[in-house]
Amino acid sequence: MSGxxxxxxxxxxxxxxxxxxQEVALHVGPGERVGLIGPNGSGKTTLINCISxxxxxxxxxxxxxxxxxxxxxxxxxxxxxxARTFQIPKPFRSxxxxxxxxxxxxxxxxxxxxxxxxxxxxxxxxxxIGLQHRAGTSAASLTQVDMRKLELxxxxxxxxxxxxxxxxxxGLSSSEVDEILEILLALNRRGVAVIMxxxxxxxxxxxxxxxxxLVAGRKIADGNPQAIAADPNVIKAYLGE
Amino acid sequence: MSSAVFWGTLAAVFAAGLALTGLVENEYYYNxxxxxxxAMLMAVAWNILGGFTGYVNFGSAGFFAxxxxxxxxxxxxxxxxxxxxxxxxxxxxxxxxxxVGYLTLRLKGVYFAIATLAMAIVVETLINNxxxxxxxxxxxxxxxEKHLWFDSYIQMLFVVMLLLTLAAVAVSRILNSSRLGRxxxxxxxxxxxxxxxxxxxxxxxxxSASVMGAMxxxxxxxxxxxxxxxxxxxxxxxxxxVNAIAMPMIGGTAHWIGPVIGALLVxxxxxxxxxxxxxxMNVLIVGIMLVLFITLAPQGIVGLAQRLRxxxxx
Amino acid sequence: MVSADLLANAVAAGVLLGGFYAAVAIGxxxxxxxxxxxxxxxxxxxxxxxxVAWIVNSTFxxxxxxxxVAVAPLFFGLGVAIYRLYYAAFxxxxxxxxxxxxxxxxxxxxxxVVLIMVYGVDYRLVQADYIGRTWSVGFVDFPLRMLxxxxxxxxxxxxxxxxxxxxxxxxxxxxxxxDRLALQLMGADPVRVKQWAFGLGIATAAIAGALLIIIGxxxxxxxxxxxxxxxxxVVLGGMGSIQGMFIAxxxxxxxxxxxxxxxxxxxxxxxxFGVLGLTLALRPAGLFGRQ
Numbered sequence: 001m002s003g004x005x006x007x008x009x010x011x012x013x014x015x016x017x018x019x020x021x022q023e024v025a026l027h028v029g030p031g032e033r034v035g036l037i038g039p040n041g042s043g044k045t046t047l048i049n050c051i052s053x054x055x056x057x058x059x060x061x062x063x064x065x066x067x068x069x070x071x072x073x074x075x076x077x078x079x080x081x082x083a084r085t086f087q088i089p090k091p092f093r094s095x096x097x098x099x100x101x102x103x104x105x106x107x108x109x110x111x112x113x114x115x116x117x118x119x120x121x122x123x124x125x126x127x128x129i130g131l132q133h134r135a136g137t138s139a140a141s142l143t144q145v146d147m148r149k150l151e152l153x154x155x156x157x158x159x160x161x162x163x164x165x166x167x168x169x170x171g172l173s174s175s176e177v178d179e180i181l182e183i184l185l186a187l188n189r190r191g192v193a194v195i196m197x198x199x200x201x202x203x204x205x206x207x208x209x210x211x212x213x214l215v216a217g218r219k220i221a222d223g224n225p226q227a228i229a230a231d232p233n234v235i236k237a238y239l240g241e
Numbered sequence: 242m243s244s245a246v247f248w249g250t251l252a253a254v255f256a257a258g259l260a261l262t263g264l265v266e267n268e269y270y271y272n273x274x275x276x277x278x279x280a281m282l283m284a285v286a287w288n289i290l291g292g293f294t295g296y297v298n299f300g301s302a303g304f305f306a307x308x309x310x311x312x313x314x315x316x317x318x319x320x321x322x323x324x325x326x327x328x329x330x331x332x333x334x335x336x337x338x339x340x341v342g343y344l345t346l347r348l349k350g351v352y353f354a355i356a357t358l359a360m361a362i363v364v365e366t367l368i369n370n371x372x373x374x375x376x377x378x379x380x381x382x383x384x385x386e387k388h389l390w391f392d393s394y395i396q397m398l399f400v401v402m403l404l405l406t407l408a409a410v411a412v413s414r415i416l417n418s419s420r421l422g423r424x425x426x427x428x429x430x431x432x433x434x435x436x437x438x439x440x441x442x443x444x445x446x447x448x449s450a451s452v453m454g455a456m457x458x459x460x461x462x463x464x465x466x467x468x469x470x471x472x473x474x475x476x477x478x479x480x481x482x483v484n485a486i487a488m489p490m491i492g493g494t495a496h497w498i499g500p501v502i503g504a505l506l507v508x509x510x511x512x513x514x515x516x517x518x519x520x521x522m523n524v525l526i527v528g529i530m531l532v533l534f535i536t537l538a539p540q541g542i543v544g545l546a547q548r549l550r551x552x553x554x555x
Numbered sequence: 556m557v558s559a560d561l562l563a564n565a566v567a568a569g570v571l572l573g574g575f576y577a578a579v580a581i582g583x584x585x586x587x588x589x590x591x592x593x594x595x596x597x598x599x600x601x602x603x604x605x606x607v608a609w610i611v612n613s614t615f616x617x618x619x620x621x622x623x624v625a626v627a628p629l630f631f632g633l634g635v636a637i638y639r640l641y642y643a644a645f646x647x648x649x650x651x652x653x654x655x656x657x658x659x660x661x662x663x664x665x666x667x668v669v670l671i672m673v674y675g676v677d678y679r680l681v682q683a684d685y686i687g688r689t690w691s692v693g694f695v696d697f698p699l700r701m702l703x704x705x706x707x708x709x710x711x712x713x714x715x716x717x718x719x720x721x722x723x724x725x726x727x728x729x730x731x732x733x734d735r736l737a738l739q740l741m742g743a744d745p746v747r748v749k750q751w752a753f754g755l756g757i758a759t760a761a762i763a764g765a766l767l768i769i770i771g772x773x774x775x776x777x778x779x780x781x782x783x784x785x786x787x788x789v790v791l792g793g794m795g796s797i798q799g800m801f802i803a804x805x806x807x808x809x810x811x812x813x814x815x816x817x818x819x820x821x822x823x824x825x826x827x828f829g830v831l832g833l834t835l836a837l838r839p840a841g842l843f844g845r846q
Contacts, residue, residue, distance in 0.1 A: 078439040090434035092427050103427045106420045108439025297656050351593050355786050359828035366825040521672050528664035535654050536644035
């Protein structure tokens with residue numbers, strides 16, 4: 001078994017004539033913090049959708065902890081330990097915040113949860129995120145920032161080995177960005193690998209051990225954050241053209 | 242409502258029903274109650290896929306008729322007793338629910354809705370052409386001689402339907418607050434998010450569709466004995482189709498008690514109107530109530546009650 | 556042994572029928588295909604159109620097609636009003652799917668029952684010179700009561716197609732489902748555009764209703780037979796394609812005619828849904844669909 005938590009190779013995805021991803025490779029080691037950046041429309045969310053299973057890639061192979069998951073539906077990948085958040089939060093609106101967490105605990109993490117303690121486990125996760133006071137609130141009436149936190153909490157409740165955070169900080173204030181960053185770092189300290197997709201550069205730089213850059217469906221760089229920031233190709237992709 | 246209160250109420254209602262058969266002889270009441278219970282069973286069934294899971298079924302009449310015609314076919318071929326006919330009707334309904342679901346639940350909800358309508362019309366066409374069960378001309382069933390200790394056959398049918406309906410309500414309630422029910426609610430609220438939260442959405446949707454189909458088949462199974470003359474027009478009835486949707490939507494779709502309230506309210510109104518005015522007026526009334534509730538109170542009566550309670554506790 | 560005579564007539568009847576079906580489906584092609592609104596009450600509006608044509612025709616003797624065209628603006632207004640109600644209740648709050656479907660389901664029943672209550676369940680027909688006459692080419696017959704609606708249907712489809720591709724509002728309608736940004740850049744208000752599109756869809760129902768009652772007698776429950784056909788045509792043709800819809804209409808018409816002639820007319824209602832089911836199972840995007 002390879003040490004890699006995620007090994008995506010040659011991922012290609014086309015929408016009709018439009019090539020959204022062209023042979024993208026991405027590896028993530030256990031507990032690693034990877035930033036994924038790139039201009040709008042470069043394919044970041046598409047890549048995440050292929051990794052999580054929401055979309056089927058046309059070519060390529062995706063392995064999670066040594067196991068080939070390329071043909072598995074999303075819910076099975078989540079059960080194996082891949083969790084993701086959505087750019088625009090998708091809470092279960094008819095349920096309370098607490099019940100929102102029960103769903104992943106009862107389904108994704110069913111074998112890893114202690115069944116009689118589901119409520120307690122949900123509350124623990126809420127405490128980690130800082131939403132414990134909102135446990136009984138209806139998910140539909142949360143503030144924007146709390147909804148982002150609920151997205152993260154729900155992903156956490158699935159007890160993942162790999163968490164993909166898709167622009168969780170978009171449009172947030174500076175202090176709110178720090179809150180989310182703290183949550184992700186605390187999560188990482190527990191051994192969860194994180195792929196962070198962000199446009200908030202200071203967060204990416206602060207958080208990532210490694211940064212991958214996607215431009216027009218291709219990965220053009222992958223390495224040390226400082227080196228990436230100085231890479232002329234990356235700068236051109238963001239500022240030029 | 243706690244479990245004890247719930248089961249106690251069910252038992253009390255059943256006991257009351259039995260007691261009624263000892264006290265009242267006028268068959269009209271049993272006819273009326275049978276129809277209201279039948280509608281309630283259909284509403285509870287519809288709500289499992291419609292309210293709990295969020296997939297609209299327009300073909301309720303089709304499932305109902307399949308239960309009825311399974312009875313006709315098996316009664317004619319083998320002369321089976323009512324309990325077996327009910328099981329058979331449920332089995333057929335459940336299988337068709339599973340089949341239609343398997344073909345279309347992977348597509349958007351809209352296509353599933355249209356597919357159920359399609360199923361109902363295809364089944365109606367098939368039955369119209371199936372002379373063994375009477376085809377378009379219909380089929381006569383003689384009222385059986387045996388009706389246990391009851392005064393008349395209709396009394397027995399009433400009790401049977403009461404039992405079936407109470408059982409369906411119980412199943413619905415258990416579903417509503419179980420792990421399965423939460424999975425269904427997640428699918429209803431946001432299917433993609435549910436899938437990514439580990440919910441096996443296709444499997445749960447198929448279970449939901451099968452349970453709904455089975456319950457509707459069960460609702461239709463005793464129908465031939467109730468009407469004694471079955472034809473496609475009466476089995477694939479406008480009324481049954483609208484009621485199955487309108488009653489849960491008026492009562493409130495998210496909660497197991499919604500279809501019960503909707504059926505009691507709408508069903509009783511319809512009985513009164515049928516006797517005092519006309520049957521067409523009934524369909525008009527339920528159609529108008531449906532549209533009014535959907536536009537003004539989409540959460541139904543249960544939703545209104547919840548909002549009042551929330552406002553009251555402030 | 557199938558006679559050429561019978562086959563040719565079945566195909567001819569199917570083509571004429573199919574063209575008419577396209578006229579019936581075009582309103583839904585606009586509303587469902589462009590706006591994603593599932594108006595299953597569309598056939599009910601067509602029946603209303605039929606009754607209007609019957610009333611004016613039996614009172615004044617005007618030609619049904621002319622009545623349909625004359626009444627279309629009124630139906631347009633009705634469509635606008637209904638869309639505004641639908642928008643206020645559902646689209647604005649994001650409740651579309653479940654409630655929107657049920658809303659139109661309710662509207663459909665209300666229309667049918669009101670018609671039954673006011674006019675009863677008797678079949679109604681219209682009188683016109685051409686009904687009852689047939690134009691024969693060799694051994695193939697083209698009954699005028701089918702040929703006239705076919706011709707009008709072709710004209711109607713062509714007119715809608717040109718409207719959608721050549722006029723500002725038409726292109727705005729095409730844009731509204733696909734590209735909200737482009738729409739805003741065009742300076743068009745999405746709600747007004749959708750309102751206009753829905754009105755247009757219902758306006759076609761006035762004409763389609765007139766055609767329907769030329770082809771054959773109408774009573775209130777006839778509408779329900781067309782629900783399957785219109786959805787089968789729109790889905791088979793492909794969402795967003797008017798040409799596709801027309802071709803799909805022809806295909807459905809021919810298949811139905813063949814089934815009716817060679818298997819039996821009582822099987823015809825199932826054809827549409829069979830076509831729909833096959834399309835959804837094999838190629839959900841339809842023949843010319845945009846996705």
